[in-house]
Amino acid sequence: MQKKLKVAALLLAAALLGSSAYAEAEENIFGENFVGWLFNFQRTKGVKPVTDKQYQDECGECHFAYQPGLLPAKSWEALLTAEALRKHFGVNAELDNDTLKVIHDYAVDNAADKSWYKRSRKIAVATAEGPAPLRITELRYISRKHHDIPEKMIRGNKGVKSLSFCDKCHTQAAKGVYDADTVAVPNYPDWDD
Ligand code: HEC
Ligand code: HEC
Structure with a gap:
């Protein structure tokens, strides 16, 4: 024993x-x-979720915190300067210098062209040439995907208001998942018909 x-x-x-x-x-x-x-191979199909608390808090105040992997580094370089943030899409989103540095570096380090997540790779390839896009919604890859959605479901929809508010329709946007089967358009339960 x-x-x-x-x-x-x-x-x-x-x-x-x-x-x-x-x-x-x-x-x-x-x-x-x-x-x-x-x-977790499935997860890598989307974009990398936000992992920085300061980025999450500061950039998730007015809209959901866009994953840095949705834009290339050159876009974040252009968007995340003190000057640019004072005139951020018509609002003042100014940050103190220390916070700005953390957020800028986090976004640039995790940008689409530094990521191997599938959607980020697509965005990186599509934006490799040409000027830095300042909006995710302007990317051809993104606008093409939403081309067929009628305006009444976006701007005319109290529950959405703008295509910029990804998380209103993409129920798993915060996890970096934008697959079609996780979409639910507010006020239009039958959007898919
Ligand atoms: C004071 C409110 C406010 C804060 C804070 C803020 N934003 Fe914005 N942001 C806006 C508004 C308003 C828009 C335009 C939305 C629209 O066009 O419907 C916007 C749009 C954007 C867009 C373009 C979305 C698109 O249409 O593709 C990006 C990218 C963005 N913000 C990134 C950030 C980042 C990164 C931070 C953190 C440094 C941040 N924002 C903080 C208000 C804010
Ligand atoms: C009005 C609701 C709505 C908003 C807001 C919205 N989307 Fe979508 N999105 C959809 C719908 C509907 C589809 C198409 C699903 C289909 O093809 O059947 C889609 C498709 C996509 C796809 C392609 C999915 C696939 O695998 O085919 C991506 C990527 C995507 N959206 C990203 C975004 C991002 C990023 C934002 C924010 C900048 C955003 N969406 C905002 C409703 C929305």
Whole structure:
């Protein structure tokens, strides 16, 4: 009996040691947890969710916090200067210098052209040439996807108001998921008919 217990304890210890060595090895390939990435392959179809609290709080005040992976770095460089934020789409979205630096660097580091998430890759390729787009809704890739939605469901819809408010219709937008099967247009339960 004693001996069996000892063997069991040894086996358990070996399993624990083995699994922690394994856990270490699986980290930091591609800068992320590689095995986790493989298992969550579905997630990489969208854009990377926001992970910076300051970005989330400051840029989620008036609209949902757009994932940096929705625009290329050159766009964030243009949008996130003190000057540009004072005239941010007709409103003042000024930040103090320290916060601006954190948010600017976070957005640029996670921009579409620095990401391997599928939708970001598409946006990066589509915007590689030409001037920096200042709106996600202006991207051809995005406007094309919404071309067939009637205006009464967007501007004329109290529950939406603007195509810029992605999360009104994309129920999983905050997770970086924009798939068609997660869309629900407010006030138009049968939008798909
Ligand atoms: C004081 C309110 C306010 C704050 C704070 C704010 N925004 Fe905006 N933002 C707006 C408005 C208003 C629009 C235009 C919406 C529209 O056209 O319907 C906008 C639009 C945008 C767009 C373009 C969306 C499109 O149409 O594709 C981006 C990108 C954007 N904001 C990023 C940010 C980021 C990043 C921050 C954080 C630094 C931020 N915003 C903070 C008010 C704000
Ligand atoms: C008025 C509601 C509405 C708003 C607001 C909206 N979308 Fe959409 N979006 C849709 C609908 C509806 C579709 C098309 C689904 C289909 O093809 O059947 C769609 C499709 C898409 C697709 C393509 C999905 C696919 O796999 O075919 C992407 C990407 C997308 N939207 C991103 C965005 C982003 C980013 C924003 C904000 C800047 C946004 N959408 C705002 C309703 C909306």
